[in-house]
Amino acid sequence: MNTETKLRRRLLLAGGSAALLPWLEVFGGGRLHVASAQAASAVKRFMVVYYPGGVIREQFWPTGSETDFTLPYILEPLKAFQDKLLIMDGLEQLNMLDGPGHPHTKGMTGLLTGKAAVSGPYAFFLGGKTDFAQAASVDQMIGNRISAGLRFEALQLGVLWPTYGTGPSPQNTLSYSGPGQPAQPEADPWKAFQRVFMGVSASSSDDTSDANLRLKKSQLVLDSASAEFNALKSIAGAADKARLDEHLSRLAELRASLTAPMGTGPSCYPPTNITDADTISYSTGGDGSHMTIASAASSRMPTISRQMIDMAVMSFACDLTRVASIQYTEAAALASFPWLDYNENHHFYQHDGGFQVQACADITRFFYGEFAYLLKRLSETKDGDKTMLDTTAVLLCSEIGDPPSHDYKRIPFIIAGSGGGAFKTGRFLDFGGKPHHMLLVALLNAYGLSNTSVGDAKYNMGALTGLG
Numbered sequence: 001m002n003t004e005t006k007l008r009r010r011l012l013l014a015g016g017s018a019a020l021l022p023w024l025e026v027f028g029g030g031r032l033h034v035a036s037a038q039a040a041s042a043v044k045r046f047m048v049v050y051y052p053g054g055v056i057r058e059q060f061w062p063t064g065s066e067t068d069f070t071l072p073y074i075l076e077p078l079k080a081f082q083d084k085l086l087i088m089d090g091l092e093q094l095n096m097l098d099g100p101g102h103p104h105t106k107g108m109t110g111l112l113t114g115k116a117a118v119s120g121p122y123a124f125f126l127g128g129k130t131d132f133a134q135a136a137s138v139d140q141m142i143g144n145r146i147s148a149g150l151r152f153e154a155l156q157l158g159v160l161w162p163t164y165g166t167g168p169s170p171q172n173t174l175s176y177s178g179p180g181q182p183a184q185p186e187a188d189p190w191k192a193f194q195r196v197f198m199g200v201s202a203s204s205s206d207d208t209s210d211a212n213l214r215l216k217k218s219q220l221v222l223d224s225a226s227a228e229f230n231a232l233k234s235i236a237g238a239a240d241k242a243r244l245d246e247h248l249s250r251l252a253e254l255r256a257s258l259t260a261p262m263g264t265g266p267s268c269y270p271p272t273n274i275t276d277a278d279t280i281s282y283s284t285g286g287d288g289s290h291m292t293i294a295s296a297a298s299s300r301m302p303t304i305s306r307q308m309i310d311m312a313v314m315s316f317a318c319d320l321t322r323v324a325s326i327q328y329t330e331a332a333a334l335a336s337f338p339w340l341d342y343n344e345n346h347h348f349y350q351h352d353g354g355f356q357v358q359a360c361a362d363i364t365r366f367f368y369g370e371f372a373y374l375l376k377r378l379s380e381t382k383d384g385d386k387t388m389l390d391t392t393a394v395l396l397c398s399e400i401g402d403p404p405s406h407d408y409k410r411i412p413f414i415i416a417g418s419g420g421g422a423f424k425t426g427r428f429l430d431f432g433g434k435p436h437h438m439l440l441v442a443l444l445n446a447y448g449l450s451n452t453s454v455g456d457a458k459y460n461m462g463a464l465t466g467l468g
Helices: 003-014 016-025 072-082 102-113 138-146 189-197 208-235 238-256 302-318 344-350 357-379 437-446
Strands: 045-050 083-094 119-122 157-161 174-180 281-286 291-293 323-328 392-397 413-416 427-435
Touching: 045 138, 045 302, 045 357, 072 083, 072 357, 072 413, 083 323, 083 437, 138 174, 138 323, 138 357, 138 437, 157 174, 157 302, 189 302, 208 238, 281 437, 302 323, 302 357, 357 392
Parallel strands: 045 323, 045 392, 083 427, 157 323
Antiparallel strands: 083 413, 281 291, 392 413
């Protein structure tokens, strides 16, 4: 194994500052203070929900006018929240036209970064090898602004991730903390619970000497990790030095946040009955030509989904973060759906077994049913004199527009919730082929960032208008 390969492995295994959190929070999180509930009127939150494979357009896009429209089959689970939706047709992920890689990889690379794929060491079917996105994703950029000083600037959760079981790679990575810096989701509910909520229910009367001891231990872990990264810089090339500097920056931020106040709030109730995720294992498909996540693991998807949703909502209610993402599997889409009587993997119904329209529609409808559950949980969680759905904007998206063609056009984007008044919901808009980069800029602007472009400059035309 050469030096570059060793360094890449060390960087990915470290996973940035997030990988250290389970160690730190075993010691109780290291926090010394519990803050009183803050004024909810000043708080805005942002969430991203991703699912793979695009949509069956004839069963997805609404019919009717901007404010008087009918939700078709795939969107029917969202009917109770129609007035809380901003459905956006006609947005294109033009960065998929450039660079190497399979369309699924290109779609994942640019979905939240606006960047085209670049050459690298990671192969995924056809189209050439690629590397991680060379830019931060908008969720991380927003988190850096609105979650500064909280336990997490942005929280990443995954449901049956990664379906190849190999850790981060370009086709399974949604969020990036910086260029080439995958923000890996936690896919085990119990580990996520420990990481997110350890110490949340602790009394503010905690013995000061014990709290100081935990804080010191946490700081020592971070200092040790920083020393190791600094040592690696001596053997790193220029590009990897930049990545190490990013890791060191994240570690410094985490160390500073150890003594930051942790809000509780009247709606802060850490979830209960959180379970371990099943270890992902594989079985061959019907003709032995492809892999499918074993049924025992795949069948747990609905349960794991609800657990991750509950934790994301409560991470907001407890003010542990104001930005989160939930990623359902990944572009490889190797999970099966036995509770729907679809026992091959999702990708089989898109391509490998011949394009099967209704199977793809039914599977996608399941994801939208889970999205409806998320909106329900947000709507019933009080946030001052409003609900969490009023103060949060949730972006629902997929990496391609159409399963069999891998089309970059008409990528499905929905914003649910107004984000504290930033978005006017209850509408269906058609933007007629504009680059999705404009949506990404509009999201940044809605959360106080002044960016006028994002990702690849040639596809930037400012912020998408008409959303508010």
